[in-house]
Amino acid sequence: MIKFDQVTKVYGDKVKAVDNVSFDVPEGNIVVFLGPSGCGKTTTLRMVNRLETITDGKIFVNGTDVNSLNEIELRRKIGYVIQHNGLFPNMTIEDNVMAVPNLIGWDRKKKADRYKYLMDLVGLNPDEYRKRYPHELSGGQQQRVGIARAMAADPPVMLMDEPFGALDPVIRTRIQNEFLQIQQEVKKTILFVSHDIDEAIKMGDAIAIFQNGKLMQYDSPSELLAHPKNEFVREFVGKDRALKSLSLHTVEDLISERMLRKLDGNENSNKKTISVETNLRDALSILLNQEADQLVVQANNKLVGAMKIDDVEAYLHQHIK
Amino acid sequence: MNDLLNYMLENQTSIWTYSVEHLQLVGLAVFIAIAIGLPLGIYLTTNEELAETVLQVANIIMTIPSIALFGIMIPILSVINQGIGFVPAVIALILYSQLPIIRNTYVAINNVDPNIRDAAIGLGMNTMQRLLRVEIPNALPIIMAGVRQAVVMNIGIGAIAAFIGAGGLGVLINQGISRSNTTMVLAGAIAISLLAIVTDGLLGLLQKRMTPKGFQQ
Numbered sequence: 001m002i003k004f005d006q007v008t009k010v011y012g013d014k015v016k017a018v019d020n021v022s023f024d025v026p027e028g029n030i031v032v033f034l035g036p037s038g039c040g041k042t043t044t045l046r047m048v049n050r051l052e053t054i055t056d057g058k059i060f061v062n063g064t065d066v067n068s069l070n071e072i073e074l075r076r077k078i079g080y081v082i083q084h085n086g087l088f089p090n091m092t093i094e095d096n097v098m099a100v101p102n103l104i105g106w107d108r109k110k111k112a113d114r115y116k117y118l119m120d121l122v123g124l125n126p127d128e129y130r131k132r133y134p135h136e137l138s139g140g141q142q143q144r145v146g147i148a149r150a151m152a153a154d155p156p157v158m159l160m161d162e163p164f165g166a167l168d169p170v171i172r173t174r175i176q177n178e179f180l181q182i183q184q185e186v187k188k189t190i191l192f193v194s195h196d197i198d199e200a201i202k203m204g205d206a207i208a209i210f211q212n213g214k215l216m217q218y219d220s221p222s223e224l225l226a227h228p229k230n231e232f233v234r235e236f237v238g239k240d241r242a243l244k245s246l247s248l249h250t251v252e253d254l255i256s257e258r259m260l261r262k263l264d265g266n267e268n269s270n271k272k273t274i275s276v277e278t279n280l281r282d283a284l285s286i287l288l289n290q291e292a293d294q295l296v297v298q299a300n301n302k303l304v305g306a307m308k309i310d311d312v313e314a315y316l317h318q319h320i321k
Numbered sequence: 322m323n324d325l326l327n328y329m330l331e332n333q334t335s336i337w338t339y340s341v342e343h344l345q346l347v348g349l350a351v352f353i354a355i356a357i358g359l360p361l362g363i364y365l366t367t368n369e370e371l372a373e374t375v376l377q378v379a380n381i382i383m384t385i386p387s388i389a390l391f392g393i394m395i396p397i398l399s400v401i402n403q404g405i406g407f408v409p410a411v412i413a414l415i416l417y418s419q420l421p422i423i424r425n426t427y428v429a430i431n432n433v434d435p436n437i438r439d440a441a442i443g444l445g446m447n448t449m450q451r452l453l454r455v456e457i458p459n460a461l462p463i464i465m466a467g468v469r470q471a472v473v474m475n476i477g478i479g480a481i482a483a484f485i486g487a488g489g490l491g492v493l494i495n496q497g498i499s500r501s502n503t504t505m506v507l508a509g510a511i512a513i514s515l516l517a518i519v520t521d522g523l524l525g526l527l528q529k530r531m532t533p534k535g536f537q538q
């Protein structure tokens with residue numbers, strides 16, 4: 001859906017902000033651009049809708065070279081969300097959300113329907129917020145409006161530049177979860193800039209990790225954690241990469257590689273039943289919290305076996321190098 | 322004090338006529354000044370170097386004493402037979418209005434939150450749409466403050482325009498001085514002050530109305 005082909009961005013004469021970056025983003029995926037500040041992730045993002053010019057190489061969206069399109073038309077077809085939401089303070093929430101449909105001249109009925117759909121999607125009451133202004137909303141609500149505005153004209157591609165970066169941790173986690181649910185429904189192709197490895201693991205189908213303008217590694221979160229390609233990636237993902245990867249694997253993954261223990265008949269042992277869809281992080285937490293010594297795994301309402309801390313450990317050893 | 326009140330009551334018709342003249346002079350000048358200064362101020366936000374120069378020039382114009390400016394214009398405008406009177410007065414007031422209008426427009430547009438500008442561009446607004454839908458509405462309170470400043474200042478300077486025969490409330494002061502009639506001078510001065518205060522108040526209301534609702538906390 002989006003293809004970066006040897007993309008380079010040079011500022012002035014020699015500062016290479018982005019250096020010969022190539023990768024493909026499949027349709028419907030969220031790809032997180034990750035790296036320290038100044039690594040070129042935001043510049044890479046902003047070249048897609050040509051807020052930055054491309055010095056060398058090509059970017060294709062849906063097979064079309066972005067440089068061959070009119071930049072105004074291009075931007076109207078790509079959703080754009082930024083950290084400090086950038087809502088227009090002089091416009092009501094409805095006018096903000098409908099900014100792009102107003103530019104391209106949708107009729108009243110179409111706009112009204114779309115507004116209602118989008119506000120419901122992001123979990124805000126359409127009528128309650130219609131005539132209100134951005135400053136009357138909390139940071140989290142403003143960011144939801146920002147997301148609704150970006151999706152207004154139903155663009156297949158969305159660019160999100162640290163969209164949740166300015167929110168406090170509790171609200172951020174909630175909006176991340178909500179956004180993943182929204183994505184289940186809308187299936188956009190999303191480029192998402194973040195400097196937070198945890199956010200990247202949570203949100204990304206794939207992660208592109210940058211350093212000094214170079215693409216260091218482009219892989220799924222579990223691959224990135226399991227097999228960091230070099231010292232920089234290893235350091236950036238953190239020493240706890242084995243722990244971080246836990247949430248990416250489910251009990252089902254574990255079963256596919258290891259035989260579970262037989263259920264022992266001992267009624268006294270402390271057991272707890274979990275489903276195969278439980279991720280290993282939650283499973284391990286139950287064991288570490290001493291809520292149970294043993295987890296009984298249930299699939300399709302049948303008990304398929306039991307697991308202990310040792311099993312998780314052995315599984316991780318196989319996966320994380 | 323009584324003299325003054327009596328004088329103003331007796332001459333209320335002419336004071337009224339002079340006030341209207343005064344407002345016409347200032348109104349026309351500020352109207353033209355906005356037509357020049359607003360686009361210029363907006364344009365300057367795209368050209369930093371020129372902005373520096375233009376604001377300097379406007380600053381310098383501001384420092385020329387008004388009576389001297391009228392003097393300079395007499396020989397120049399005599400070429401088209403308008404050496405004294407309404408035309409040079411309007412031109413002088415336009416020149417004096419440029420600084421507050423250009424400067425406030427320039428500063429206000431420059432100070433629009435860069436995130437808002439970035440969002441406007443990123444959503445696909447062209448330059449005109451961005452200006453009209455986002456930047457000018459958000460800059461309007463500060464631009465209006467500049468216009469208010471220009472108007473009030475011009476009402477004051479407009480008094481001096483009477484010396485070159487442009488009419489207005491300055492006539493009372495001018496004639497009062499030549500006739501050594503303090504009451505008349507005072508009447509003119511008070512009328513000008515009242516005019517400035519009332520106009521400023523009205524423009525204040527207008528400014529409030531023009532401020533986007535989203536700014537009113």
